[in-house]
Structure formats: C-alpha cells, structure tokens
Amino acid sequence: MKFKSEMVEVVDGQAAVELFFERKWTDGLPVVPPTEEAVAEMIEYAERDPREVLGEIPPYGGIATIEKLAINSVMAGCRPEYFPVVIAAVEACLDPRHNLNGTQTTQDGGEQLIIVNGPIAKKLDINSGDGVFGRGYRANGTIGRALRLVLWNLGRNFPGDPDRSTLSHPGAWSFCIAENEDASPWEPLHVERGLPPGSSAVTVFQCEAPHPFLTHGTVKQVLFTACEAMGNPASGNRIFFYEGEVLLVFGAVAAEQFGKEGWSKKDVKKYVWDHSKIPYWKIEQTGMLTAPEAAGTNFADLWWPKWIDRSDRNTLVPITASLDDIHVIVAGGRGTWSAVCDGWGLGGRAITREIKVPK
Amino acid sequence: MKVLSPVGEKKRIDVERELAPRLATLSGKVIGLIDDGAGKAYFQRIEELLKEKVKPAQVIRKVKPHLSQPSPTALLDEVVKACKAVIVGVGI
Numbered sequence: 001m002k003f004k005s006e007m008v009e010v011v012d013g014q015a016a017v018e019l020f021f022e023r024k025w026t027d028g029l030p031v032v033p034p035t036e037e038a039v040a041e042m043i044e045y046a047e048r049d050p051r052e053v054l055g056e057i058p059p060y061g062g063i064a065t066i067e068k069l070a071i072n073s074v075m076a077g078c079r080p081e082y083f084p085v086v087i088a089a090v091e092a093c094l095d096p097r098h099n100l101n102g103t104q105t106t107q108d109g110g111e112q113l114i115i116v117n118g119p120i121a122k123k124l125d126i127n128s129g130d131g132v133f134g135r136g137y138r139a140n141g142t143i144g145r146a147l148r149l150v151l152w153n154l155g156r157n158f159p160g161d162p163d164r165s166t167l168s169h170p171g172a173w174s175f176c177i178a179e180n181e182d183a184s185p186w187e188p189l190h191v192e193r194g195l196p197p198g199s200s201a202v203t204v205f206q207c208e209a210p211h212p213f214l215t216h217g218t219v220k221q222v223l224f225t226a227c228e229a230m231g232n233p234a235s236g237n238r239i240f241f242y243e244g245e246v247l248l249v250f251g252a253v254a255a256e257q258f259g260k261e262g263w264s265k266k267d268v269k270k271y272v273w274d275h276s277k278i279p280y281w282k283i284e285q286t287g288m289l290t291a292p293e294a295a296g297t298n299f300a301d302l303w304w305p306k307w308i309d310r311s312d313r314n315t316l317v318p319i320t321a322s323l324d325d326i327h328v329i330v331a332g333g334r335g336t337w338s339a340v341c342d343g344w345g346l347g348g349r350a351i352t353r354e355i356k357v358p359k
Numbered sequence: 360m361k362v363l364s365p366v367g368e369k370k371r372i373d374v375e376r377e378l379a380p381r382l383a384t385l386s387g388k389v390i391g392l393i394d395d396g397a398g399k400a401y402f403q404r405i406e407e408l409l410k411e412k413v414k415p416a417q418v419i420r421k422v423k424p425h426l427s428q429p430s431p432t433a434l435l436d437e438v439v440k441a442c443k444a445v446i447v448g449v450g451i
Contacts, residue, residue, distance in 0.1 A: 007362070010362055016360070035360060063368055102425075154367035156366075295399065
C-alpha cells in the first residue's frame, strides 16, 4: 500500500513513543508506533480507499483521510475490526449539526461520547455493563482513544491553544460505551433514531462527564431522583436553548422497573421534561445570562424561545426546548445507579451514523 | 523502523507565515468589525470609540451567522475586499 503521509525513521518502538511525545503527536498518553504494516492492515480490513477524504477537522483544518484515521487508530491500540466504528464516529463529528469547530474549542467542558449499538457491540466486546464509563475493555478504551487522537492530530485543539475548555473532563482521553440492549425494555437507541433493527451504529453526543444518581423503587421514585439531578440551573444548556440536549443513562435495575410498570421511553421523556423545570430566578441568579460574553446584552434575549415568559421570575423553565432533545439509553451493571450527561447548547447534538461493516 | 505521521495537511494557506503588512495608522482607513453574534453592545461601543479617537474613513459592521463557528469565507472575502483592517469577534 502506498501512503501519502510523511514517514519517520526511528531506532525502535521506544524511540517512536518518545518522538511522538516530543512532536506533540499525542495528547499525553503513549501511543502504539504506527508502522506501514499495521496501518495497511487497518485500512484493508475496512475495505476503504486510504485516499478517501471525510472532511477537515477544525480548528486547524487537517484533512481527515482514511489513511490518517488508520494511523491514529493504530496509535490508539485498535484492532482492525474496530476501525469501521472509528470511521463512523469521525463521520458523525463532521456532520454540520455537531458543529465540530465549536465542540473542539468552546469554553464548555463537554467531550464527544461514542455510544455503540447493534450486533457489533457484542462481536467486538464493547462493554455495556459493569463499569461502562470506566476502564477494563480494549474496545471501549481504544475506539474512544482513536477518536481523541484524530481530533488532536488533525484538529490541533490544544488546551488553551486554541481550545478554551475551562475544565474539560476525563472523557477527553477516551469516552466510548455500548448501550446495554439486553437490559433495556425498549428498542435500541439507533433504531429509535431511524436505523433498521439488526444494523450497527454509533451515536456521538458532546456531553459533560456522567453525573450519577441513585435510582431506587418505583418508576415515580426513580424519575423524581432523575429530575432532581437534571434540574441544574448552572448547566451550559441553560445559556443557549436551541441546541441543548441531555442524555439520561438508566442502569439495569431502573430499566427493569420501567418494563415492569409499562413505561415507554416517550412516557419517560415526557415525565422528566415536565418535572425537571427550573424557576427562572435561579438561572438568572447564576449571572450566566449577562456574562461578559453577552457584551451588555442578555443571552436569554438572544437565544431563548419567546414562549418562555421571563417577565414572571417564578416561571418554570424546561431543561431543553423539547422533550425530543432528551436522549434515553440503558447502560451499566445490575446496580441502583443511573446518570445524567448534560449537552452543550450550541452544538454537539447527538448524531447517529451507521457503521459500514465490511462483508 | 519506519513510522507514519498522524498529523494532517490542510487546504488553507499557512496564515502564521503570511501576515499582511502592518498599517502605519488606522486614521482615514475603512475598518471592518465582525460581531460574533453576542457582541452587539460591545461592537457598538468599539465603533463609537473608533470614530471618536481614530477617525476612520468608514466603519463597516457585520455579524457572523453562528456564535461558535468561524465566519463564512464569503463574509470574510467581502470584508477583506472593502476594508484595510478588521476586528473580528471569535465567539464562545
């Protein structure tokens, strides 16, 4: 296979690892040296043309070719079978509705979460159960990592230069899970979002680190707690309404309860949207609406829908513009924990892409 | 052993090495302002201060369509064609 990328001569693997640190070709963790053989194997498995262009990664604008994605996937430690998943994740990030320039550089702390659905998850042993947001599985760790390295090396959004993320979170190293479809009483996320049953897909959603909450008892009890966790007056979603989304992750025990009491996903979304509203005065109190970035105006004047009545300071403000902006999945082990992951508000919308698995 | 570089080439010119020549003064020049979308009051004040202290020939004010995306190339081309210097709001 002929490669377009620059080739560097190194003494051995250890020297390659050090070189990549020196050249800032990795974001702080060591990488697997990308040899021609390993990169070729990655590309051949996916049956793609190495010169195929997916787009340009902001802010630097590095051109994302299959070759570059394969190099970064080898560096991440991916097996060739993982590569189609990585490609789908990058495609999702390049969807204009994701607003990759924004997600790469915003002050907001969100990072791209990859949610994998379909038969590929079991085939590749992508964890969806115990410790789903943690460590322990090569597929989760390296698929997540491959996306991060692509965004780092082609986008060059280094901390402060020009990525202004104030805090970021550990998902910036790797952030990839599979939905626990077996434990879910509902159809899988990607089928809900329009893909055929039996297909495999990724959904990429820019979000904060998971905020866990204990989920016990009846559905009403579970959702009461979920709404308490979701009703955060100071989330980045509050500033801009029109692209704010939220992800609710229910653990297996809570998921089972929804099944027992016959609650559909739509029932759940409607309930939490109705019951997680925040009094307007609390959001105003945070000062975010008249932050310096609003330059003397008020973000609510610029971005909030007109149907929110701000003349009454007790008006209850929903956490998103519509209940359709709340995504619900089942993930995690058989324990009494669930989590909420807040979106950004100016992009990073959940984007679903089918994974093109070679024959 | 040989390893491949992971970093990308880009289509756009390397602007870090192609800075436009600096102006000796802003007086009498056409100056552009690109508001990021949240900066109306701020850019209003900048326009006032420019006219008061610097006396440009003209101030052209534009607003970029999305707060966290770069200005579209067409907007940049239009402003660069009309102005000698531009103050650009980047966004959040």
